[in-house]
Amino acid sequence: MKIVAHTDRCISSGMCALTAPELFDQDEADGRVVVLPGGRDPGARAAALHAAGLCPAQAIEVRE
Numbered sequence: 001m002k003i004v005a006h007t008d009r010c011i012s013s014g015m016c017a018l019t020a021p022e023l024f025d026q027d028e029a030d031g032r033v034v035v036l037p038g039g040r041d042p043g044a045r046a047a048a049l050h051a052a053g054l055c056p057a058q059a060i061e062v063r064e
């Protein structure tokens, strides 16, 4: 699994970091999504998909 964050679409809502703080953080400067190292863990797929579904900007992509 790989999480791809499309930061050009991110509107800094913070939903991903609230929903899956083990996978996502926000950039201190502009609030845009940052994928944490835990985002490479295959076991994190369900949480990643959940966060992707809640993102208001469709900025999170979960790849196999």
Ligand code: SF4
Residues within 6 Å of the ligand: 009, 010, 011, 012, 013, 014, 015, 016, 017, 026, 031, 032, 033, 054, 055, 056, 057, 058, 059, 060
């Ligand atoms: S939920 Fe989406 S729009 Fe909000 S910070 Fe995360 S990636 Fe950006």
